[in-house]
Amino acid sequence: MRTLLSWSSGKDSAWALHCLQATGAAEVVALVTSISEDVGRVAMHATRRKLLQQQAQAIGLPLLEVLLPRPCSNAEYELRFSAALSTLRRKFNVDQIAFGDLFLRDIRAYRERQMAGLNFTPLFPLWGKDTANLARTMLAGGLQARLSCIDPRVMPVELAGRAFDQQLLDDLPEQVDPCGENGEFHSFCWSSPSFSNDINITIGETIERDGFVFTDLLEGPE
Numbered sequence: 001m002r003t004l005l006s007w008s009s010g011k012d013s014a015w016a017l018h019c020l021q022a023t024g025a026a027e028v029v030a031l032v033t034s035i036s037e038d039v040g041r042v043a044m045h046a047t048r049r050k051l052l053q054q055q056a057q058a059i060g061l062p063l064l065e066v067l068l069p070r071p072c073s074n075a076e077y078e079l080r081f082s083a084a085l086s087t088l089r090r091k092f093n094v095d096q097i098a099f100g101d102l103f104l105r106d107i108r109a110y111r112e113r114q115m116a117g118l119n120f121t122p123l124f125p126l127w128g129k130d131t132a133n134l135a136r137t138m139l140a141g142g143l144q145a146r147l148s149c150i151d152p153r154v155m156p157v158e159l160a161g162r163a164f165d166q167q168l169l170d171d172l173p174e175q176v177d178p179c180g181e182n183g184e185f186h187s188f189c190w191s192s193p194s195f196s197n198d199i200n201i202t203i204g205e206t207i208e209r210d211g212f213v214f215t216d217l218l219e220g221p222e
Helices: 011-023 049-059 074-092 105-117 131-140 166-171
Strands: 002-006 027-036 063-068 096-098 121-123 144-150 185-191 201-209 212-219
Touching: 002 011, 002 074, 011 027, 011 131, 011 185, 027 049, 027 074, 049 063, 049 212, 063 074, 074 105, 105 121, 131 166
Parallel strands: 002 027, 002 096, 027 063, 096 121
Antiparallel strands: 144 185, 144 212, 201 212
């Protein structure tokens, strides 16, 4: 079945893509990403547009950017996201979309309601997996990522910008989900089994803004 993939630029959406492709559960034909239109970055992940585009090129799939204002009301988000899906339905002859959600039932229920209203079928290829095992499976499978955003209320600031690796998993506070599913951290995936090449990055400055700590990830050398 032809499907779209909600693409955050992070490890979960990258692994969802890998799982869909590896199992043949669906044929992903395009990526959909929400971008803050004033700064040209993925919301919360703070991924720069250029790096996002490099991911899409490495994956070999078209990318549709849904531009969002800041601040953005939920009503405005739904309006713009719905318009994007209507465009993609016609362009790619598709009525399924996959999400990288892991276990938050309220988020899943919201997506199911929203997609039902648009006559889209939502897929959740990672749903219900034990996140400690999932994190280890990602690493064993060759996925590599950097933390681009952390919540300093639950994580030490010094973990900002760290590689998503076994050492990070060992250093996470006990209450933090290994995949950051409760919003404890967000990431940028620079290497994955679905990528034809790695994305070169360098680590920029780390700043605190709006209660979160962001590490700027920049294009690296060729």
